[in-house]
Amino acid sequence: MSFLCFRWLYSLKIIIFGDVRSVIMKPCSKVLKPVASVVLAAAISGCTGSGNKASETKIEAIEIVHDEAAALFEGSTDSLNINMKIEWPVGGVDEEALERMQRDITAHLLGEEYHTFDIDYAIRQYCDRSIEFYRETNSEWAESEGFEEDMHYTLQWMGYIEGGFLPEYRNMISYVTLYGGYSGGAHGMDAKAAITFDIDTGKRVTEADLFKPGYEDRLTQSLRANLLLSVEDVDMLFETEIDPNGNFYVSDEGVTYIYGRYEVGPYVLGIVEVNIPWDEISDILK
Numbered sequence: 001m002s003f004l005c006f007r008w009l010y011s012l013k014i015i016i017f018g019d020v021r022s023v024i025m026k027p028c029s030k031v032l033k034p035v036a037s038v039v040l041a042a043a044i045s046g047c048t049g050s051g052n053k054a055s056e057t058k059i060e061a062i063e064i065v066h067d068e069a070a071a072l073f074e075g076s077t078d079s080l081n082i083n084m085k086i087e088w089p090v091g092g093v094d095e096e097a098l099e100r101m102q103r104d105i106t107a108h109l110l111g112e113e114y115h116t117f118d119i120d121y122a123i124r125q126y127c128d129r130s131i132e133f134y135r136e137t138n139s140e141w142a143e144s145e146g147f148e149e150d151m152h153y154t155l156q157w158m159g160y161i162e163g164g165f166l167p168e169y170r171n172m173i174s175y176v177t178l179y180g181g182y183s184g185g186a187h188g189m190d191a192k193a194a195i196t197f198d199i200d201t202g203k204r205v206t207e208a209d210l211f212k213p214g215y216e217d218r219l220t221q222s223l224r225a226n227l228l229l230s231v232e233d234v235d236m237l238f239e240t241e242i243d244p245n246g247n248f249y250v251s252d253e254g255v256t257y258i259y260g261r262y263e264v265g266p267y268v269l270g271i272v273e274v275n276i277p278w279d280e281i282s283d284i285l286k
Contacts, residue, residue, distance in 0.1 A: 057168035059101075059199065060091035066123055070131045072138055072155055079155045080134045082127055086177075087164035088119060097202030104204060105175055108195050109163055130159070157183045166249055171199050174249035192258050192271050194249035207244055210255065215284040219244055222276050223257060227264070230274045239264045242274075254278045 064086050069078040086109060089101050106122050107115035114122040138155050159181030166174045174196040182188035196205040211219060220243055227242055228234050247258045254277040261267050278285065 057165065057173055057199070058092040059089050059165065059168075059173065061087045061089050061165065064088050064119065064123075066127075068127050070134070072135060072142060079157065080131060081158040082130060083158075083160040084123065085160075085162045087175075089165075093199060093202065097200065100202030101197055104195060104197070104202075105163070108175065108193065109161055109177060155184075157181065158188075166251060168199065169250050169252055172205055172250050173197050173199055174251070176249055187267070189261065190271070191260050192273075193247055194258060196248070196250055205250075207246070207248075210250075210286065211281075211284045212286055216244070218284045219276075219281065222281050223274055226276050226280075227272070227274050230272060231265070231269065236265045236269050238266070254280070 064084065066082075066084040068082045070080045070082075071078050072080075089098060089105070091098065093101075102119070103115045106117065106119060110122055110126045114126060117125065134157055142155065159179075161177060161179055163175060163177035166176060174194050176192065176194045178190065178192055180188060180190035197203065198205055198209075207215065207219070223244060224240060224242060227237070227240060231237060234240075242257075242259065242264060245257060245259065248255050249258075250256075254275050256273050256275040259272045259274070261269070261271060264272050
Protein backbone atom coordinates (compact mmCIF):
# COMPACT_ATOMS: atom_id res chain seq x y z
CA MET A 1 0.00 0.00 0.00
CA SER A 2 1.51 3.31 -0.93
CA PHE A 3 0.99 6.89 -2.00
CA LEU A 4 4.04 7.65 -4.13
CA CYS A 5 6.03 5.76 -1.54
CA PHE A 6 4.36 7.48 1.43
CA ARG A 7 3.30 5.08 4.13
CA TRP A 8 -0.48 5.35 3.76
CA LEU A 9 -1.69 3.00 6.41
CA TYR A 10 0.09 1.61 9.41
CA SER A 11 2.12 -0.94 7.45
CA LEU A 12 2.69 1.31 4.42
CA LYS A 13 6.04 0.81 2.70
CA ILE A 14 7.75 2.30 -0.29
CA ILE A 15 7.02 0.23 -3.41
CA ILE A 16 9.85 1.38 -5.63
CA PHE A 17 12.43 -1.16 -6.71
CA GLY A 18 15.49 -0.89 -8.91
CA ASP A 19 18.01 1.85 -9.49
CA VAL A 20 17.30 5.48 -8.75
CA ARG A 21 17.66 7.66 -11.83
CA SER A 22 18.36 11.38 -11.97
CA VAL A 23 15.37 13.64 -11.44
CA ILE A 24 14.35 17.21 -12.22
CA MET A 25 13.45 19.15 -9.13
CA LYS A 26 13.72 22.44 -7.34
CA PRO A 27 16.47 22.72 -4.75
CA CYS A 28 15.15 21.39 -1.47
CA SER A 29 15.33 23.19 1.84
CA LYS A 30 16.34 21.50 5.04
CA VAL A 31 16.42 23.25 8.38
CA LEU A 32 18.14 21.77 11.41
CA LYS A 33 17.48 23.33 14.77
CA PRO A 34 17.52 22.17 18.38
CA VAL A 35 14.09 21.37 19.73
CA ALA A 36 12.56 20.64 23.09
CA SER A 37 12.31 16.97 23.88
CA VAL A 38 8.56 16.87 23.26
CA VAL A 39 8.28 19.61 20.63
CA LEU A 40 5.85 17.75 18.37
CA ALA A 41 3.88 15.89 21.00
CA ALA A 42 0.84 18.16 21.10
CA ALA A 43 0.60 18.59 17.35
CA ILE A 44 1.08 14.94 16.58
CA SER A 45 -1.07 13.27 19.15
CA GLY A 46 -3.18 15.43 21.41
CA CYS A 47 -2.85 12.29 23.45
CA THR A 48 -1.62 13.24 26.88
CA GLY A 49 -4.70 15.20 27.82
CA SER A 50 -4.89 17.20 31.02
CA GLY A 51 -3.72 14.52 33.43
CA ASN A 52 -0.43 14.43 35.30
CA LYS A 53 2.46 15.61 33.19
CA ALA A 54 4.92 12.98 32.08
CA SER A 55 8.52 13.49 33.09
CA GLU A 56 10.86 15.31 30.76
CA THR A 57 13.09 13.13 28.66
CA LYS A 58 16.86 13.21 28.60
CA ILE A 59 16.91 12.58 24.85
CA GLU A 60 18.45 15.44 22.88
CA ALA A 61 16.91 16.04 19.48
CA ILE A 62 16.95 18.32 16.48
CA GLU A 63 14.15 19.13 14.08
CA ILE A 64 14.67 18.25 10.43
CA VAL A 65 12.51 20.09 7.90
CA HIS A 66 12.68 18.96 4.28
CA ASP A 67 10.49 20.46 1.54
CA GLU A 68 10.75 19.41 -2.06
CA ALA A 69 8.86 19.98 -5.30
CA ALA A 70 9.16 18.31 -8.69
CA ALA A 71 7.61 18.59 -12.13
CA LEU A 72 6.30 15.76 -14.26
CA PHE A 73 8.32 16.93 -17.27
CA GLU A 74 11.32 19.23 -17.56
CA GLY A 75 10.16 22.82 -17.86
CA SER A 76 6.62 22.16 -16.67
CA THR A 77 5.07 23.47 -13.46
CA ASP A 78 5.79 21.59 -10.24
CA SER A 79 3.02 19.10 -9.55
CA LEU A 80 4.51 16.93 -6.81
CA ASN A 81 5.22 18.25 -3.31
CA ILE A 82 6.93 16.35 -0.50
CA ASN A 83 7.10 17.83 3.00
CA MET A 84 8.83 16.35 6.04
CA LYS A 85 9.09 17.66 9.57
CA ILE A 86 10.69 15.17 11.91
CA GLU A 87 12.27 15.17 15.32
CA TRP A 88 15.61 13.37 15.21
CA PRO A 89 17.53 12.10 18.29
CA VAL A 90 21.17 13.17 18.49
CA GLY A 91 22.22 12.59 22.09
CA GLY A 92 21.34 12.32 25.76
CA VAL A 93 21.66 8.51 25.84
CA ASP A 94 24.60 6.21 25.31
CA GLU A 95 25.87 5.75 21.77
CA GLU A 96 24.60 2.20 21.28
CA ALA A 97 21.09 3.08 22.45
CA LEU A 98 21.08 6.18 20.25
CA GLU A 99 22.10 4.20 17.17
CA ARG A 100 19.34 1.66 17.79
CA MET A 101 16.76 4.43 18.08
CA GLN A 102 17.99 6.15 14.95
CA ARG A 103 17.83 2.95 12.90
CA ASP A 104 14.33 2.11 14.07
CA ILE A 105 13.05 5.67 13.62
CA THR A 106 14.44 5.78 10.07
CA ALA A 107 12.66 2.51 9.25
CA HIS A 108 9.50 3.75 10.96
CA LEU A 109 9.49 7.00 8.97
CA LEU A 110 10.65 5.85 5.55
CA GLY A 111 10.71 2.06 5.35
CA GLU A 112 12.90 -0.86 6.42
CA GLU A 113 15.17 -0.56 3.39
CA TYR A 114 16.48 2.77 4.69
CA HIS A 115 17.30 1.81 8.28
CA THR A 116 21.06 1.47 7.74
CA PHE A 117 21.38 4.84 5.99
CA ASP A 118 22.41 8.17 7.46
CA ILE A 119 19.19 10.18 7.84
CA ASP A 120 20.24 12.80 5.28
CA TYR A 121 21.01 10.14 2.67
CA ALA A 122 17.85 8.21 3.56
CA ILE A 123 15.67 11.28 2.99
CA ARG A 124 17.43 12.00 -0.31
CA GLN A 125 16.92 8.44 -1.54
CA TYR A 126 13.31 8.41 -0.38
CA CYS A 127 12.50 11.62 -2.24
CA ASP A 128 14.33 10.50 -5.38
CA ARG A 129 12.40 7.25 -5.47
CA SER A 130 9.12 9.01 -4.76
CA ILE A 131 9.68 11.38 -7.67
CA GLU A 132 10.65 8.50 -9.92
CA PHE A 133 7.49 6.65 -8.95
CA TYR A 134 5.36 9.73 -9.59
CA ARG A 135 6.80 10.17 -13.06
CA GLU A 136 6.57 6.52 -14.00
CA THR A 137 2.95 6.46 -12.86
CA ASN A 138 1.81 9.60 -14.71
CA SER A 139 4.09 10.39 -17.65
CA GLU A 140 2.77 7.77 -20.10
CA TRP A 141 -0.83 8.85 -19.56
CA ALA A 142 0.06 12.56 -19.80
CA GLU A 143 1.97 12.02 -23.06
CA SER A 144 -0.87 9.96 -24.55
CA GLU A 145 -3.25 12.81 -23.77
CA GLY A 146 -0.97 15.36 -25.40
CA PHE A 147 0.40 17.01 -22.27
CA GLU A 148 -0.24 20.71 -21.92
CA GLU A 149 0.96 22.98 -19.14
CA ASP A 150 -2.47 23.38 -17.55
CA MET A 151 -2.71 19.60 -17.15
CA HIS A 152 -0.42 19.73 -14.15
CA TYR A 153 -3.45 20.68 -12.04
CA THR A 154 -4.99 17.28 -12.74
CA LEU A 155 -1.76 15.54 -11.78
CA GLN A 156 -1.17 17.19 -8.41
CA TRP A 157 0.25 14.81 -5.85
CA MET A 158 1.41 15.74 -2.38
CA GLY A 159 2.62 13.92 0.68
CA TYR A 160 3.88 14.71 4.15
CA ILE A 161 5.57 12.97 7.04
CA GLU A 162 5.61 14.54 10.51
CA GLY A 163 7.08 12.70 13.47
CA GLY A 164 8.26 13.34 17.00
CA PHE A 165 8.65 12.14 20.56
CA LEU A 166 5.96 12.13 23.22
CA PRO A 167 6.83 12.80 26.87
CA GLU A 168 8.83 10.10 28.60
CA TYR A 169 6.93 7.66 30.79
CA ARG A 170 8.72 5.36 33.26
CA ASN A 171 11.90 5.18 31.23
CA MET A 172 9.97 4.56 28.01
CA ILE A 173 9.39 7.03 25.22
CA SER A 174 7.11 6.79 22.21
CA TYR A 175 7.72 8.22 18.76
CA VAL A 176 4.56 9.05 16.83
CA THR A 177 4.34 9.83 13.13
CA LEU A 178 1.62 11.23 10.89
CA TYR A 179 1.72 10.29 7.21
CA GLY A 180 -0.55 11.77 4.59
CA GLY A 181 -0.96 12.71 1.01
CA TYR A 182 -3.12 13.09 -2.04
CA SER A 183 -2.75 11.38 -5.41
CA GLY A 184 -6.12 12.12 -6.97
CA GLY A 185 -9.64 11.05 -6.16
CA ALA A 186 -12.28 12.33 -3.78
CA HIS A 187 -9.94 12.87 -0.85
CA GLY A 188 -6.46 12.25 0.42
CA MET A 189 -5.39 9.65 2.92
CA ASP A 190 -3.58 9.83 6.20
CA ALA A 191 -2.22 7.40 8.76
CA LYS A 192 -0.71 7.47 12.22
CA ALA A 193 1.86 5.07 13.61
CA ALA A 194 3.84 4.77 16.83
CA ILE A 195 6.85 2.94 18.17
CA THR A 196 8.07 2.89 21.76
CA PHE A 197 11.61 2.64 23.09
CA ASP A 198 13.34 1.69 26.31
CA ILE A 199 15.40 4.83 26.84
CA ASP A 200 18.35 3.10 28.49
CA THR A 201 18.84 0.43 25.82
CA GLY A 202 17.25 2.05 22.76
CA LYS A 203 15.40 -1.22 22.10
CA ARG A 204 11.81 -1.35 20.89
CA VAL A 205 9.18 -2.02 23.55
CA THR A 206 6.54 -4.59 22.61
CA GLU A 207 3.42 -5.82 24.38
CA ALA A 208 5.48 -8.75 25.65
CA ASP A 209 7.77 -6.25 27.39
CA LEU A 210 4.87 -4.42 29.02
CA PHE A 211 2.64 -7.28 30.07
CA LYS A 212 2.89 -10.58 31.91
CA PRO A 213 2.79 -13.86 29.97
CA GLY A 214 -0.75 -14.80 29.01
CA TYR A 215 -1.85 -11.15 28.81
CA GLU A 216 -3.55 -11.46 25.41
CA ASP A 217 -7.15 -12.25 26.38
CA ARG A 218 -7.23 -9.73 29.23
CA LEU A 219 -5.73 -6.94 27.10
CA THR A 220 -8.07 -7.69 24.20
CA GLN A 221 -11.10 -7.59 26.49
CA SER A 222 -10.12 -4.18 27.84
CA LEU A 223 -9.26 -2.87 24.38
CA ARG A 224 -12.67 -3.80 22.97
CA ALA A 225 -14.50 -2.25 25.92
CA ASN A 226 -12.59 1.02 25.60
CA LEU A 227 -13.16 1.16 21.84
CA LEU A 228 -16.84 1.80 22.55
CA LEU A 229 -15.83 4.74 24.76
CA SER A 230 -13.46 6.19 22.16
CA VAL A 231 -15.94 7.13 19.41
CA GLU A 232 -18.91 9.45 19.63
CA ASP A 233 -21.17 7.36 17.41
CA VAL A 234 -20.64 3.64 17.99
CA ASP A 235 -23.12 2.88 15.20
CA MET A 236 -20.44 4.00 12.74
CA LEU A 237 -18.18 1.15 13.79
CA PHE A 238 -18.16 -1.79 11.43
CA GLU A 239 -15.60 -3.66 13.52
CA THR A 240 -15.77 -3.94 17.30
CA GLU A 241 -13.99 -7.26 17.82
CA ILE A 242 -10.58 -5.63 17.53
CA ASP A 243 -7.28 -7.11 18.68
CA PRO A 244 -4.04 -5.47 19.81
CA ASN A 245 -2.21 -4.50 16.61
CA GLY A 246 1.22 -3.46 17.88
CA ASN A 247 0.57 0.14 16.87
CA PHE A 248 0.56 1.80 20.30
CA TYR A 249 2.15 4.54 22.37
CA VAL A 250 2.53 4.97 26.11
CA SER A 251 1.84 7.98 28.29
CA ASP A 252 0.93 8.72 31.90
CA GLU A 253 -2.70 8.09 30.92
CA GLY A 254 -2.13 4.52 29.78
CA VAL A 255 -1.36 2.58 26.63
CA THR A 256 -3.11 3.87 23.51
CA TYR A 257 -3.72 1.79 20.38
CA ILE A 258 -4.11 3.40 16.97
CA TYR A 259 -6.43 2.11 14.24
CA GLY A 260 -6.38 3.63 10.78
CA ARG A 261 -9.17 4.75 8.51
CA TYR A 262 -11.31 1.80 7.37
CA GLU A 263 -9.87 -0.50 10.06
CA VAL A 264 -12.82 -0.12 12.43
CA GLY A 265 -15.13 2.25 10.57
CA PRO A 266 -15.67 4.31 7.42
CA TYR A 267 -13.31 7.01 6.18
CA VAL A 268 -15.32 9.76 7.86
CA LEU A 269 -14.73 8.18 11.27
CA GLY A 270 -11.06 9.01 10.88
CA ILE A 271 -8.14 7.56 12.77
CA VAL A 272 -9.37 5.95 15.99
CA GLU A 273 -7.28 5.91 19.16
CA VAL A 274 -8.24 3.62 22.02
CA ASN A 275 -6.73 4.44 25.41
CA ILE A 276 -6.55 1.82 28.14
CA PRO A 277 -5.77 3.39 31.55
CA TRP A 278 -2.90 1.75 33.42
CA ASP A 279 -5.00 1.07 36.52
CA GLU A 280 -7.53 -0.83 34.42
CA ILE A 281 -4.91 -3.37 33.37
CA SER A 282 -2.64 -3.26 36.43
CA ASP A 283 -3.17 -6.98 36.97
CA ILE A 284 -1.31 -7.85 33.75
CA LEU A 285 1.44 -5.23 33.91
CA LYS A 286 4.96 -6.42 34.60
